Amino acid sequence: MSFPMTSTPAVICGIVFAALAAGSARAQMLTPVWIEAGATGAVARVVVTAAADCPSVTLDGTVKLMAVRLPVPAGLRPACELAIPASTQTASVAGKPLALPHPDPSRVVVIGDTGCRIKGTAIQDCNDPALWPFHSVATGAAKSKPDLVVHVGDYLYREDPCPAESAAFCGGTPVGDTWAAWDADFFTPARDLLAAAPWAFTRGNHESCARSWRGWFYYLDPRPFGGECDGFSAPYVVKLGRFQLVIFDSSSATEKDLNLDSQAIYAGQLAGLNVEHAWFVEHHPLWGLKLAAKAEPGTLPSESPTEVTEAWEKAPLTGIDLIVSGHTHLFELLSFDQGRPTQLVAGDGGTEMAMPLPAKIAGLKLRGATLKSGQDAHEFGYTALTRTDSGWSLALTNIAGKILRTAEIAAPSAKTTALKSN
Numbered sequence: 001m002s003f004p005m006t007s008t009p010a011v012i013c014g015i016v017f018a019a020l021a022a023g024s025a026r027a028q029m030l031t032p033v034w035i036e037a038g039a040t041g042a043v044a045r046v047v048v049t050a051a052a053d054c055p056s057v058t059l060d061g062t063v064k065l066m067a068v069r070l071p072v073p074a075g076l077r078p079a080c081e082l083a084i085p086a087s088t089q090t091a092s093v094a095g096k097p098l099a100l101p102h103p104d105p106s107r108v109v110v111i112g113d114t115g116c117r118i119k120g121t122a123i124q125d126c127n128d129p130a131l132w133p134f135h136s137v138a139t140g141a142a143k144s145k146p147d148l149v150v151h152v153g154d155y156l157y158r159e160d161p162c163p164a165e166s167a168a169f170c171g172g173t174p175v176g177d178t179w180a181a182w183d184a185d186f187f188t189p190a191r192d193l194l195a196a197a198p199w200a201f202t203r204g205n206h207e208s209c210a211r212s213w214r215g216w217f218y219y220l221d222p223r224p225f226g227g228e229c230d231g232f233s234a235p236y237v238v239k240l241g242r243f244q245l246v247i248f249d250s251s252s253a254t255e256k257d258l259n260l261d262s263q264a265i266y267a268g269q270l271a272g273l274n275v276e277h278a279w280f281v282e283h284h285p286l287w288g289l290k291l292a293a294k295a296e297p298g299t300l301p302s303e304s305p306t307e308v309t310e311a312w313e314k315a316p317l318t319g320i321d322l323i324v325s326g327h328t329h330l331f332e333l334l335s336f337d338q339g340r341p342t343q344l345v346a347g348d349g350g351t352e353m354a355m356p357l358p359a360k361i362a363g364l365k366l367r368g369a370t371l372k373s374g375q376d377a378h379e380f381g382y383t384a385l386t387r388t389d390s391g392w393s394l395a396l397t398n399i400a401g402k403i404l405r406t407a408e409i410a411a412p413s414a415k416t417t418a419l420k421s422n
């Protein structure tokens with residue numbers, strides 16, 4: 001599936017003296033310079049006011065000028081980028097060090113579903129940091145000093161103009177797939193965390209070809225930008241030492257009326273992967289739980305399979321220690337029998353919460369398997385996974401800095417045991 005793009009004229013960053021560029025960059029960069037991981041290595045990116053503002057990066061003492069990422073989509077500010085060679089030991093912009101990728105990262109933060117929802121009658125209070133707390137979530141995560149940040153998708157939620165009667169919540173907010181909306185929903189609140197660690201970005205359904213795909217592909221996808229939307233962009237593997245992430249695009253997946261053509265595409269993409277002890281990062285949970293809005297007390301949660309679930313169940317991808325997702329606006333950590341990898345749902349990064357799950361979910365059946373243990377939380381926060389001798393130690397931390405849930409996740413078998421919750 002492809003869509004033509006309305007592009008502004010291509011502009012190439014001019015050649016300027018590096019020192020001049022570095023000096024001017026301080027005033028004209030609209031974001032920190034962030035580092036993101038891709039299949040072929042890391043890339044540095046920054047959003048600037050105009051193409052001529054691209055700063056230079058000092059890599060191991062050598063000054064390199066960042067280039068404008070082209071084509072610049074209509075409505076977006078230019079991004080500048082520079083590939084970071086794997087051998088790079090130090091990188092800085094205007095004297096400020098950049099957070100380069102760690103081989104074998106020992107502390108990974110996972111966040112997801114972070115924007116402020118303005119669509120139809122669903123209006124979140126974007127002006128109340130307790131009701132849209134993404135800035136607090138990101139700042140707290142930055143202070144925890146991660147080696148890597150994984151965002152599981154759904155960045156842009158400001159899709160409709162703020163209704164007049166909701167002006168106290170969102171009056172004057174920018175909307176749509178524009179720089180101003182991306183800045184308000186993601187770049188400004190994520191600022192500290194963008195600078196604190198390298199990121200791996202996953203695409204959510206809010207970044208589908210019918211929604212905010214331009215900002216997704218231009219700013220966040222690590223690959224070259226072609227100016228068109230691909231509804232099924234190819235999965236890729238991020239390798240940091242022995243640590244592997246499969247980044248899987250499920251932006252076109254649906255939860256109703258599953259589409260056999262989509263399922264066939266996802267089956268082909270899964271069949272082409274070959275990984276060991278990897279995390280499978282996909283916006284939609286393979287096996288998640290949710291409750292319908294306004295569900296009666298006592299209602300059991302339902303499953304939320306997509307075409308990716310159907311494809312996986314027919315031919316499971318091997319070599320996966322953990323499935324990392326979002327989409328449902330809760331924290332869930334679900335461990336199954338029948339050899340399924342543990343499922344983490346980290347959709348609690350800032351967007352209005354989903355219905356809380358019932359008190360007891362262990363023992364529930366999900367698509368033929370039994371939930372051996374399960375934890376959930378109905379509270380905003382970030383999930384950190386810290387490497388241990390036997391796997392990963394997980395902690396969910398809320399915006400007050402309180403640890404809400406903990407668990408030990410064994411690898412390679414990825415059996416999860418709930419140690420305690422408080």
Ligand SMILES: [Fe+2]
Nearest residue numbers: 154204205327
């Ligand atoms: Fe989503």
